[in-house]
Amino acid sequence: MNEMKNILITGASRGIGLLTAKTLAAKGHYVLASMRNVNTQNAGVAAELTQWASANNHNLEVVELDVTDEDSVNRAIQTLEARVTIDVVINNAGIMPCGITEAFTPEQMAACFDVNVVGVGRVCRAVLPHMRHRKNGLIIHVSSNSGRLAMPFFGLYCSSKWALEALAESMHYELSPFGIESILVEPGGHETDLIDNPPSPKDLECISSYGEIAEAPDNLKQAFRDMFAQKDSSTDAQNVADKIASLVCMSAPRPIRSSVGHDMGIDEINRLSRPVQANFIDAFMPLANVPYNTDNRLFVKATIQFKPEFAEQGINAIKQIMPQTLQEAGCQLFTLMKDNDDQKKVHLFEIFDNQDALDHHYEQDYTKAVFAQYEQWLSTPIEVSKMHAASPLTSEQL
Amino acid sequence: MNEMKNILITGASRGIGLLTAKTLAAKGHYVLASMRNVNTQNAGVAAELTQWASANNHNLEVVELDVTDEDSVNRAIQTLEARVTIDVVINNAGIMPCGITEAFTPEQMAACFDVNVVGVGRVCRAVLPHMRHRKNGLIIHVSSNSGRLAMPFFGLYCSSKWALEALAESMHYELSPFGIESILVEPGGHETDLIDNPPSPKDLECISSYGEIAEAPDNLKQAFRDMFAQKDSSTDAQNVADKIASLVCMSAPRPIRSSVGHDMGIDEINRLSRPVQANFIDAFMPLANVPYNTDNRLFVKATIQFKPEFAEQGINAIKQIMPQTLQEAGCQLFTLMKDNDDQKKVHLFEIFDNQDALDHHYEQDYTKAVFAQYEQWLSTPIEVSKMHAASPLTSEQL
Known part of the structure; x- marks a missing residue:
């Protein structure tokens, strides 16, 4: 159960990614804490993290990896795999656009999917051939309760997280014959800097035409900040890191979805839709007519x-x-x-x-x-x- | 109830789009049947559709519109709006990739989201300012039961349709103060040419490394073709066109989601998750602190x-x-x-x-x-x- 694993995490420069990297390292795992711009924008946090690990005698190295750049992803993972067996990948890198959905430009929409969904595809495509060869592996996707609910003024974010949910779950079934699990963590609102400066829509003319309603995104962000200011234990981002660490330690089969914090009803959605999805898979997979065991019972x-x-x-x-x-x-x-x-x-x-x-x-x-x-x-x-x-x-x- | 409306539909060159355009025209609506490549690839179907409308005295015109090209979308909609009030938009254009999820390249993933999700964004951004100004409008998004289920070997397609579902539903709430409805139609498998030549993954090395499992996508496609060959009335694509036509005629408030054909359990998912989502909106919207009435009760x-x-x-x-x-x-x-x-x-x-x-x-x-x-x-x-x-x-x- 509690064996040391080699774990690659993306977006480890801050927030949930940084906390998770430190939590896993403190538990004795070998952590490959990846982030973009290790030598420029993130040089400070990279040095700090390396020093922290060294001072505490933890096994952690900072890795340059930009999920939006296929070459960067492939280079990082092939270099690592030449000397380390990546047992676990945590797809954590993501952005959270907030604003009137209509006012995001097509370029902004594409950029959101590029990080939150296609970025996951790039990382999976680089690491899965190794995992499939070993018939062993775990991929944990950091989704959100926004992956199960439609939230006005977080429409683009929800859209990308719903996309991630479907991608991760479809891969869950496709990868199960290889002994690989693709699972999701769904945090509610947790206190990180994600809420401080989320990407806002660039179409200002569109925003102003919404009149009073255009104030909603700022009001919502403030409501989240007010909630976090109460320092309620349920919004402590450490809980997410702990949940991810517990999923790493857990033996297979792990739950496809695990919520953390204020679930806003998604536990119920997950619970209610699970048997429907399970029945669908039972009916669908025989049509694929390939050796396959869907039975997780x-x-x-x-x-x-x-x-x-x-x-x-x-x-x-x-x-x-x-x-x-x-x-x-x-x-x-x-x-x-x-x-x-x-x-x-x-x-x-x-x-x-x-x-x-x-x-x-x-x-x-x-x-x-x-x-x-x-x-x-x-x-x-x-x-x-x-x-x-x-x-x-x-x-x-x- | 049965008044004539001006209706723009995308992807009207074939399949559900073509059937829906003809069905709506036959019911007396003014149909703007849009498609890309009106003068090249789709010149034949465009001429045929125009002749059909003329011979039957229906109000239908073919419009050049490529949902992946912002200029094309804006040009088409601004030109139309100069002389026609677009009452209804049917976001139908879409592609259905089928294959091992891991084997789709990042470019293929991005292309799928570009058509199925960002394309919808482009069309909405062009038409919504007019609809919001008029405080009236209906947007029908053609999703799929793949928008509510995770289907192995249709992972990328599901991902894009889940993304569409979240986008459409978030916009539903954001647009309701303007008297505009953003709703979804979720067809099950229907007999169209969508299944004949779906985009397949380009990473052949990845595909071959899946061994026997790599046969699953072709087996599934064949299973669908076999199902369609039975000519069961529940797979008749005309049902989808009829459902869309009935939603156009219906008075507000329309259901956010309407399935058609084999629902594969999504009716249950929709029904079970609806009250959870409704409770979420009741709790969430007051935080936005803007004039807003979420109450559809x-x-x-x-x-x-x-x-x-x-x-x-x-x-x-x-x-x-x-x-x-x-x-x-x-x-x-x-x-x-x-x-x-x-x-x-x-x-x-x-x-x-x-x-x-x-x-x-x-x-x-x-x-x-x-x-x-x-x-x-x-x-x-x-x-x-x-x-x-x-x-x-x-x-x-x-």
Whole structure:
């Protein structure tokens, strides 16, 4: 779980990228902190980061890489791969245009997609041949809750993040036969300098023709700054770095989407649309007629051993409560079996759509309350074993 | 409802664009059927379309417009607006790349976004100042069910359509104060020549390194062709043209999203994510602090007059059945009041998120079954009156 990995991150000069680079290095990973303009605009931060790593004995090197320049991307990654195996890529570099959507020029629109989407394509195209050859790799795309919601006055940003979401998820399926995961992190608003000077639309005539409404983007930016000024822990950008670090450590299969901070409802969108997307993939992939296993389902067996005096009560409670809570969690099958030899022991068999659904189930307050209640009834802790649907099932296991 | 409108459509040289242009012209609208290369590559189809319109006495003119060329877009729209009021724009021009996502070059990715997303931006930027000035207008964006699902081997296409969805929906909110609607049509697979020769990835070395999996895109294309060969009515592209025509005729507020054909689950995604998005807008827009009314909710009052012998039975049935069916429809409030003067009459008060939710409710088989059952109990048909939340409510109305 906690092995050292070689991790390339883009846009590491500031904000979430910088925090994530430092967080991963502090956890013992080998961090390739890439940024553009290492020798000019970002020379200061590059030197600072290198000194910080050296002073703290962390493995981190600063790498020149501009995601908008194919040569720069290829040069950086081929040079690195000649001496380092890149295990993980974090596509973090991005810009956040803010303003009336109509007032962004076509050049500004193209520039936004160039950084936020095509830039991801350039990095993936450079690193994936190596990862596919090794049949191992993890790509974490830094999206946003703007990748799941349509936000007025952030229309261009949302458009590029929705594009990133679809690209990352489509690649998730295409790369799974190679043992590579392409997953998304979706931060809500976090305190970084992203909000201070976002690209604004250049068509001033268009802006002024919106009258009073043209004040909306500045008002929204101020509202975010006011929110950040409250120093609420949920807007601390370190949370995003920590979430990314936890995804790096996690064993596969990782959730396709992980939100951080104020989710603004996207957890619900993710949860509600997941089974629809899963059903689509189940129907679509057989048409592709290639060797492919779409099955991310997890079989879970939980064995519960009650204290003698609580056995009847406990088993009845499970019968009453579990079917509904599991159904709400998107659990596909539920079987409760009494143990053949021990009348105080029961086995639960559950199938979850994926790790994400399982995690979601265990994160629910309701589930936690049920578990807390059970605790006093049990003679030993609940034993949970899980396996992938793709794994061969043996009679010992089920 | 059925007034003649001046309608500009892009990509009218073939497929859905051509069918839609003809369908709208046949319904009596003035159609500006735009396409690129009117004098070269598309000279044949342009002449044919003009002759067809003339022979059938329809109002249709072919217009040169290349969505990837800002000058071409501006020239076409300014020339038209000098003599015609463009009431409706149908952003239809688009390409559908198909292949391994990694194997598309950055240039190919950029070209896809240039047509499918930035092209829409160019057209909107040219026409919206006129529409905003008139405080009237309708923009229909032709998306896809690929705009709501992640489809392996259509990753780049999905990415561009997700981008279009976010752009269109963000503009929907930004333009609503001007009385302009920006809405989406989401066709499933329909029989057009789009599937015959879609842009394929140019990185052949990458493709070959995918081994057997590289056959997936061709297999998928063949599966679509096989599906179309069955001539099932649900894949008839005329359905898309008819849906667009019906949206043109519909009075505002129109649904933000309308699927056509095999929805592959996107109706469910649209329905499930709609209230989350609506709640987000309710929370977000006040932060913008500009004069703005996001409220698309509809107040519905239904008055039901029972025959004397069925009054008690009917009212009990409503009490039992309606709360659940309305809740399932996303109805926010439900009040049942007996009429003060007539014990055989009841009034139902309902609030729907928007016209879409209301339509969805009435389209359900379950709702239809309930209505059919009521019919025999009623002395007069159910009276339904609706109004927007934005309208002032008077005591007469509620």
